[in-house]
Each structure stands twice: as C-alpha cells, then as structure tokens.
Amino acid sequence: MLYSPHLITHRIMPENQEFPMLSLSSRITPEHLFYRRNHFLYPNVDMRFWRLSIEGCVNKPLYFRYDNLLNMPQVTLPVTLECVGDKRSFFEPKTRGEQWGLGAISHAVWTGVRLQDLLHAADVQGNAREVTFEGMDKGARTDMPGVFSYKRSLSLERALHPDTIVALYMNGKPLPFRHGYPARLIVPGWYGMASVKWLHRIVVIEEPFQGPFQVVDYVFNRKPLTPFAPEPITTIRLNSTIAGPTDQEVLARGENWIWGIAISGSAPVVQVEISIDNGNSWLVASWMEQQEAYSWRRWCWKWTVTEPGTYDIKVRAKDAAGNTQSEMADWNVNGYGYNAIQHIRVYID
Amino acid sequence: MLYSPHLITHRIMPENQEFPMLSLSSRITPEHLFYRRNHFLYPNVDMRFWRLSIEGCVNKPLYFRYDNLLNMPQVTLPVTLECVGDKRSFFEPKTRGEQWGLGAISHAVWTGVRLQDLLHAADVQGNAREVTFEGMDKGARTDMPGVFSYKRSLSLERALHPDTIVALYMNGKPLPFRHGYPARLIVPGWYGMASVKWLHRIVVIEEPFQGPFQVVDYVFNRKPLTPFAPEPITTIRLNSTIAGPTDQEVLARGENWIWGIAISGSAPVVQVEISIDNGNSWLVASWMEQQEAYSWRRWCWKWTVTEPGTYDIKVRAKDAAGNTQSEMADWNVNGYGYNAIQHIRVYID
Numbered sequence: 001m002l003y004s005p006h007l008i009t010h011r012i013m014p015e016n017q018e019f020p021m022l023s024l025s026s027r028i029t030p031e032h033l034f035y036r037r038n039h040f041l042y043p044n045v046d047m048r049f050w051r052l053s054i055e056g057c058v059n060k061p062l063y064f065r066y067d068n069l070l071n072m073p074q075v076t077l078p079v080t081l082e083c084v085g086d087k088r089s090f091f092e093p094k095t096r097g098e099q100w101g102l103g104a105i106s107h108a109v110w111t112g113v114r115l116q117d118l119l120h121a122a123d124v125q126g127n128a129r130e131v132t133f134e135g136m137d138k139g140a141r142t143d144m145p146g147v148f149s150y151k152r153s154l155s156l157e158r159a160l161h162p163d164t165i166v167a168l169y170m171n172g173k174p175l176p177f178r179h180g181y182p183a184r185l186i187v188p189g190w191y192g193m194a195s196v197k198w199l200h201r202i203v204v205i206e207e208p209f210q211g212p213f214q215v216v217d218y219v220f221n222r223k224p225l226t227p228f229a230p231e232p233i234t235t236i237r238l239n240s241t242i243a244g245p246t247d248q249e250v251l252a253r254g255e256n257w258i259w260g261i262a263i264s265g266s267a268p269v270v271q272v273e274i275s276i277d278n279g280n281s282w283l284v285a286s287w288m289e290q291q292e293a294y295s296w297r298r299w300c301w302k303w304t305v306t307e308p309g310t311y312d313i314k315v316r317a318k319d320a321a322g323n324t325q326s327e328m329a330d331w332n333v334n335g336y337g338y339n340a341i342q343h344i345r346v347y348i349d
Numbered sequence: 350m351l352y353s354p355h356l357i358t359h360r361i362m363p364e365n366q367e368f369p370m371l372s373l374s375s376r377i378t379p380e381h382l383f384y385r386r387n388h389f390l391y392p393n394v395d396m397r398f399w400r401l402s403i404e405g406c407v408n409k410p411l412y413f414r415y416d417n418l419l420n421m422p423q424v425t426l427p428v429t430l431e432c433v434g435d436k437r438s439f440f441e442p443k444t445r446g447e448q449w450g451l452g453a454i455s456h457a458v459w460t461g462v463r464l465q466d467l468l469h470a471a472d473v474q475g476n477a478r479e480v481t482f483e484g485m486d487k488g489a490r491t492d493m494p495g496v497f498s499y500k501r502s503l504s505l506e507r508a509l510h511p512d513t514i515v516a517l518y519m520n521g522k523p524l525p526f527r528h529g530y531p532a533r534l535i536v537p538g539w540y541g542m543a544s545v546k547w548l549h550r551i552v553v554i555e556e557p558f559q560g561p562f563q564v565v566d567y568v569f570n571r572k573p574l575t576p577f578a579p580e581p582i583t584t585i586r587l588n589s590t591i592a593g594p595t596d597q598e599v600l601a602r603g604e605n606w607i608w609g610i611a612i613s614g615s616a617p618v619v620q621v622e623i624s625i626d627n628g629n630s631w632l633v634a635s636w637m638e639q640q641e642a643y644s645w646r647r648w649c650w651k652w653t654v655t656e657p658g659t660y661d662i663k664v665r666a667k668d669a670a671g672n673t674q675s676e677m678a679d680w681n682v683n684g685y686g687y688n689a690i691q692h693i694r695v696y697i698d
Contacts, residue, residue, distance in 0.1 A: 002391055003362050006355035009369040011595070013352050020358040042351055096597050096696045142601040142698035246360070248445050252491040347445045349491035 007033060010098045014038035014139075015178070019103035024243035024261065027078075027289055027298060028171060029106035036178055037083045037104060039150050039213070040139035043198050045181065052166070052183055056132075056204035058122035066182050069168055072113045077163060077188060080107040080263055080296040084191035084218065084233050087241075087338035095335030102241050102342075105263070107296050110186045112167035116160045118202070124156070127206045131159040133185050136198035141212060152196055153209035154187065163188045163294070166199065188294035189235050189265035191337075193218045221333040236265030238325060239339040240272055240299075240317035247344040253308065258285075259300035260315060267321035272299040278312035279327070279341075285315075308348045316341045356382060359447045363387035363488075364527070368452035373592035373610065376427075376638055376647060377520060378455035385527055386432045386453060388499050388562070389488035392547050394530065401515070401532055405481075405553040407471035415531050418517055421462045426512060426537060429456040429612055429645040433540035433567065433582050436590075436687035444684030451590050451691075454612070456645050459535045461516035465509045467551070473505070476555045480508040482534050485547035490561060501545055501567075502558035503536065512537045512643070515548060537643035538584050538614035540686075542567045570682040585614030587674060588688040589621055589648075589666035596693040602657065607634075608649035609664060616670040621648040627661035628676070628690075634664075657697045665690045 005023035010016040019035045029035075051063040085097055086104035098104075119131070135150040158164060167186045168175060175181040180197030187194035193213070209215075219230035240262040245251060262269045268291050273282040288298040305311070316325040329340035354372035359365040368384045378384075400412040434446055435453035447453075468480070484499040507513060516535045517524060524530040529546030536543035542562070558564075568579035589611040594600060611618045617640050622631040637647040654660070665674040678689035 003364055005358045005361050006366065008357050009354045009372065012354050012372060015352055017355065023358065023361060094597055094694070096599050099595070099597055140601070142599050246448070248443055248448055250445050250491050252489070345443070 005033065007036065008101065008103060010100065014040055015042070016098050018100055019106045021102040021241060021243045021260075022246055024259070024298070027107055027295065029108060031171065031176055034106040034108060034179065035083065035104050037085075037098075037192065038137065040137040042178070043136035043138070045136060045177070045198060047182065050182055050200065052118075052200055052202065054118055054122040054202045054204070057125040057128040057206055058119075058204050059125060060121070060123045062122055064118070069113055069166065069183065072117060074111050074168075075114055075165060076109060076111040077165065077186070077294065078107065078109045078292050079186055079188045079294040080105065080236075081192040081195060082236050082263065084193060084336045088335035090338055090340070091329055091331055091335045095331075095333065097335055102243075105241075105261075105296070108170045109172070110165065110167040111169035111172070112165040112183070112186070114162060115164045115166055115185070116162060118166065119159060119204070122204070124204055128156050128204045129206050130155055130204075130209050132203045132205060132209050132211075133196040133199055134201040134203070135196045136200050143216070144212065148212060150196065150213060151211045152194055153205070153211075153214055154194065156204075158187070191233055191236055191265075193233065217334070218336070220336060223333060233336055236263060237337050237339040238264040238266070238269065238317055238319050238323050240315045240325065240342065242313065242315050242342055242344055245344065245346050248346070250347045250349060251305075253305055253348055256303045256305060257300055258303055258313065258315075259288075259298065261296040261298050262317040263296040264317070264319045265294075267319040267323065269297060269317050270320050271318040273316050273318070274301045275314040276303060276311050279314050282316070305348050311346050311348065313344050313346060314341050354382065356385065357450065357452060359449065363389055364391070365447050367449055368455045370451040370590060370592045370609075371595055373608070373647070376456055376644065378457060380520065380525055383455040383457060383528065384432065384453050386434075386447075386541065387486065389486040391527070392485035392487070394485060394526070394547060396531065399531060399549065401467075401549055401551065403467055403471040403551045403553070406474040406477040406555055407468075407553050408474060409470070409472045411471055413467070418462055418515065418532065421466060423460050423517070424463055424514060425458060425460040426514065426535070426643060427456065427458045427641050428535055428537045428643040429454060429585075430541040430544060431585050431612065433542060433685045437684035439687055439689070440678055440680055440684045444680075444682065446684055451592075454590075454645070457519050458521070459514065459516040460518035460521070461514040461532070461535065463511060464513045464515055464534070465511060467515065468508060468553070471553070473553055477505050477553045478555050479504055479553075479558050481552045481554060481558050481560075482545040482548055483550040483552070484545045485549050492565070493561065497561060499545065499562060500560045501543055502554070502560075502563055503543065505553075507536070540582055540585055540614075542582065566683070567685070569685060572682060582685055585612060586686050586688040587613040587615070587618065587666055587668050587672050589664045589674065589691065591662065591664050591691055591693055594693065594695050597695070599696045599698060600654075602654055602697055605652045605654060606649055607652055607662065607664075608637075608647065610645040610647050611666040612645040613666070613668045614643075616668040616672065618646060618666050619669050620667040622665050622667070623650045624663040625652060625660050628663050631665070654697050660695050660697065662693050662695060663690050
C-alpha cells in the first residue's frame with residue numbers, strides 16, 4: 001500500500017490512462033493498472049435491458065441475454081491488448097492525439113464464448129462479407145457532425161476464427177465495467193481498437209463497413225496522400241519495451257537488471273537483444289516465461305557494470321519469420337504503430 | 350469515482366509521482382494528487398519516541414514532543430511547493446534524473462509553528478550562521494559510499510523569517526504521512542528541496558553546511574565548469590504552465606478554454622499572456638483568483654476558434670519586477686529550474 005504505482009493519466013473525460021510500464025512485475029497486469037483507452041464517456045449499462053443481438057445477413061436473427069452467454073461453452077485465452085497509439089509520444093515530429101508513453105499495453109486472461117458459435121446459431125447467409133460490432137459507448141467527433149457509436153468490423157473469415165471470442169471474464173472474474181462489462185469482443189493478435197467494449201449489437205453485412213472508426217481512424221495515413229485507400233490497421237507489430245531502468249536514470253556500479261516485454265501479433269517473438277553501447281554490439285536477453293500465441297513475453301538481462309559513465313541502451317526483438325525491429329519509426333499522420341528500437345540513456349555514478 | 354485522475358508514477362521505490370496538471374480544477378491540490386518526491390524509502394516514524402530536537406550553537410538545547418508543538422501558537426500559510434526538477438523532461442538535451450512533466454508542483458494550506466519561536470526558545474548563540482534540518486528519511490547514494498539522512502540548511506536569517514514554519518497540518522488536517530508527518534519544514538517561495546519532511550532534528554551551526562543534498566545536489570552545475578562554487582538553488586523561478594488543452598490535443602471548432610497556473614517565488618506574478626500564433630502576438634489571460642504571496646495563481650483565456658488548422662500555443666508570465674519568461678531554457682547538468690515559455694500544439698478539425 002505504501003508504494004503503489006498508478007495509471008498514468010492522459011485524459012480524464014473520456015478516460016485515457018496507461019499502464020506504468022516501470023511497475024511491470026508479473027505477466028498478467030493487475031486489473032487496476034490495466035490501460036484504459038476510451039473514445040467517449042462511459043456508457044450507461046442497465047443489465048435489465050442488456051441483450052447481445054445478432055442481425056443482418058443471417059437466417060435466424062436472435063439475441064442473447066447475459067445468462068444465455070454464461071451458460072454456453074467457454075474458452076479461455078491469454079491475450080495482450082495494445083492500443084495502436086502506444087508509444088506515440090516517441091514519434092518525431094510529434095503527431096496528433098493522446099501522447100502515450102510505453103504503457104498503452106497490458107495483458108490479461110480472457111474467458112468467453114467463441115464468436116463462431118454465436119454466428120453459427122444465427123445461421124449466416126451466403127452473401128455475408130463482414131461482421132460489425134457495436135459498443136454501447138457513443139458521442140460526438142471533432143471532424144464531423146452527429147452522434148456516433150463506437151463500431152468496428154471484421155471480415156467474416158476473421159470473425160469465424162476460433163480464437164475470436166466474446167469475453168465475459170477477465171482474469172477469472174466478470175469483466176470490470178471499465179473494460180467492457182458485460183461483454184467485450186476480443187480479437188487476439190490485433191491492436192486494441194478491434195476489441196469492442198460494452199458489445200451489444202453484431203450485424204452481418206454484405207458490403208465493406210465504412211464507419212469512421214473503420215475508415216477515418218485506425219488506418220495508416222501517410223504524406224503525400226496517395227490515390228489508394230489507406231492501409232487498415234490490424235495485427236500488433238513486432239515490438240519490445242524496456243520497463244527498467246528508465247530513461248535518464250542514475251544507477252550505482254555493480255549488478256543492474258535490464259528488463260521488459262516483447263510482443264508481436266503475427267509471428268512468435270524468438271529473441272530479444274540488448275545493446276549497452278548504442279547499438280554497436282548486441283547481447284541476447286533471457287526469457288522470463290514461455291511463448292504463448294497472443295501474449296507479451298517478459299525478458300531480462302543482468303548487466304554487471306564497473307565503469308562510471310553514460311550508457312546508451314537499446315533493445316530489439318526478432319520474430320520467427322526473420323523480422324527484426326528497425327532504428328527508424330514508420331511515421332504516419334496519426335502516430336499509429338510505433339515500433340522502432342527503443343533507446344534509453346542511463347548514468348553510472 | 351468513475352473519472353478519477355491519478356498521480357503520474359515516475360518511480361515506485363523511492364516514490365516519485367507527479368500531480369496530473371490536466372486535472373487542475375481548484376487552487377488547492379487534493380491530497381491524494383499532491384506530488385510526491387522522495388530521495389529514499391519512507392522512514393519508520395514511531396510517535397512514542399519522536400522528538401523535534403534543537404541543538405548546536407544554542408544556549409538551551411531542547412526538544413519538543415508532538416503535543417508541545419500542537420500547543421504552541423500556530424500560523425497558517427497557503428504555500429505552493431515545486432520540485433526544482435519540475436519540467437525536467439523538456440530540457441534539450443535531456444538531463445539525468447526523474448523525467449518530471451508539468452506536475453512536480455502542488456498547492457496546499459500549511460499550519461504550524463514559526464521556526465523563529467522554536468529558535469528563540471533555544472536561545473541561539475551569537476556565532477550562529479546556519480541552521481540544519483534533518484529528516485528521518487535516509488539511505489544510500491549512487492555517487493558516494495555510506496548512509497545519508499536527508500539534510501538541508503538555511504541561513505540564520507532565512508530560518509528566522511516569520512514565514513518559515515514547522516508545519517503540523519496540511520489543509521486543516523494533520524500532515525499526511527507521505528508529506529512529512531508529524532512535522533515538516535516549510536520554506537515559502539523556495540523550491541521544495543528546502544521543505545524537509547519527517548523533520549526531527551534542528552542543529553544551529555557556525556560554518557556553512559556541506560552535506561551532499563546542499564552542495565552536490567540542488568546547485569546549478571553548468572558546463573564548462575568554473576572555478577567558482579556553483580550557485581545554490583533557492584527561490585522558485587517565474588513560471589507558467591498550461592493545464593489544458595494538452596499538447597497534440599484535437600479540438601472541435603467553437604469556444605475552447607485555455608487555462609493553467611503561474612507562479613514565482615520572488616516577485617508577484619502580475620500578468621499571463623497567451624499566444625495562439627506561435628508567439629507572434631500575445632493576449633492577456635484572466636486571473637481566476639487573487640494574488641497571494643506564496644501561491645500559484647490560476648488563469649484562463651477563452652479562445653473562440655472558427656478556422657480549422659494547426660495552432661501553436663504559448664504562455665508566458667510577467668512579474669512585478671518586470672521579469673518575463675524566456676523562450677530559451679537555462680540548461681544545466683542536473684536539469685533544475687526549467688522555466689522557459691511553454692509551447693503546445695493543438696489541432697482544430
């Protein structure tokens with residue numbers, strides 16, 4: 001109690017707060033430190049009236065009450081969620097939006113029903129192409145008039161993937177309200193914008209969904225603009241983060257641990273390397289836990305330092321497909337998907 | 350409760366956390382959001398044994414129990430405390446130490462006994478030159494071996510100033526443990542390093558105090574080093590801070606408020622000016638409250654904006670002595686006393 005890290009507040013209404021990465025001490029993020037990223041004020045959820053409906057291109061439109069969902073077969077998946085704006089504050093030049101540091105990312109174990117079970121029950125029609133997911137949160141946007149629900153879509157294929165779930169539990173307890181109670185879509189391996197909170201309406205459609213959270217936000221806009229449609233944001237990019245030491249920290253000589261996390265939404269992360277000489281030479285860090293399909297993985301490296309001075313420390317991850325992180329950030333107008341090699345400086349007295 | 354800002358965590362042990370400036374909504378900082386800056390772990394304070402002793406160059410060495418102090422005449426002063434590392438993260442190049450943002454500053458009303466009353470009771474000798482103040486917090490340093498108490502000194506003159514107090518209450522309640530219970534020195538107008546928490550020992554001395562928190566830390570070290578002793582840090586520099594909007598925020602057209610605080614430890618702040626065109630023209634902000642000797646003062650300015658675009662907003666304060674803030678930061682090795690003009694960018698959609 002005496003030493004308690006807190007969420008790092010970026011905005012109060014809507015509530016945007018990040019996990020304090022320097023407090024990383026377990027694979028699962030404590031619930032009160034799990035990052036919060038909201039587009040709107042929290043919705044009013046009245047469980048007397050809440051239903052999850054499945055509509056559109058289905059032969060049997062239907063709805064589920066909360067207890068219907070609780071009584072269906074459940075699957076459990078450890079899944080790291082990361083906001084695609086994570087690390088935005090490191091872009092140069094800076095980009096518009098919440099200036100997230102290292103912690104718009106957290107990890108939990110999610111339990112719920114497979115989305116494919118719900119879609120099969122509704123009997124999807126042959127012309128179906130996408131599935132939209134509507135949260136109960138809604139409000140105004142700065143760029144167009146009107147009131148908008150937070151709404152996203154998936155391809156029918158991704159919707160039917162056995163690991164796409166409607167989560168009812170987080171870390172073995174009913175979803176906390178702030179994280180989407182009573183039901184939240186979880187799209188493992190994708191950035192967090194896909195995992196719609198306070199889910200209440202699923203619509204199967206035959207045309208590509210064109211809502212603003214699908215085609216205005218959450219696409220890679222680059223300059224100069226091209227005539228092609230901008231690339232939509234999907235899977236979490238290969239990334240690694242130093243939780244400690246922190247940038248500009250002053251340390252004593254002797255043994256100092258360097259530790260953090262690595263993740264990728266596409267191929268397994270197979271190696272993390274540390275440099276203490278600004279990238280001239282690299283050493284392999286140790287894993288603190290096993291590989292899991294959709295989870296960040298903690299690593300550490302014991303640094304025995306005898307010489308006082310200034311040290312430039314870098315970290316980079318490699319995945320099973322042979323990819324590695326780049327020195328150069330992939331700058332884009334909205335500051336999405338930062339995954340350049342992280343660099344910190346520490347001082348040994 | 351649903352929307353609750355939190356302290357911004359920079360370090361857990363020792364606990365260094367800043368006030369989330371964007372939550373500024375009253376002159377007095379709520380206790381749970383008052384910034385915390387510690388050099389060491391929290392001390393063990395056992396009130397059965399706690400005494401405040403006055404020793405050294407005094408004719409009547411004595412000690413006070415807690416109830417002795419409570420029964421003495423009390424004075425009440427509103428005083429803003431600011432860590433001299435506040436805004437350190439804005440220095441370019443970056444400097445060693447906690448990367449404080451805008452919020453290593455908070456305001457409270459302090460009640461306690463005048464230090465001069467305690468010193469008079471002890472009958473200070475004619476050879477006295479300085480007074481040292483020792484906190485109960487102690488620990489190791491990175492730059493020299495040994496265990497050190499947090500200990501600072503004041504000139505005898507500043508110690509005898511009627512507004513230098515040994516505070517027992519913060520905002521009308523006994524000091525919170527994290528803010529120095531049972532007794533904390535408060536040196537109004539000075540940076541926070543002078544206001545020693547968990548105060549338990551006052552020693553009157555005849556030579557300048559040479560402890561590391563007096564002559565190694567909390568001095569302005571510049572490069573190249575000069576043969577002169579570095580300037581010690583004392584009064585809070587003229588400064589102003591934008592609490593909202595936040596840097597890189599996206600706003601809608603219409604009325605937007607720009608608001609924040611201004612402060613100086615030397616002369617009264619008489620004016621705050623806002624520029625929305627990157628410093629080409631300046632407009633006078635309104636005060637939200639009266640001038641008080643040692644308090645920050647909130648200001649605001651209503652910005653009616655009709656043109657979409659990118660706006661570079663700046664704020665600068667002026668004091669009664671004719672000083673104004675500079676565009677250029679006064680860079681120094683330890684990143685102390687940042688008070689350059691603040692610049693944020695906002696986007697109007």
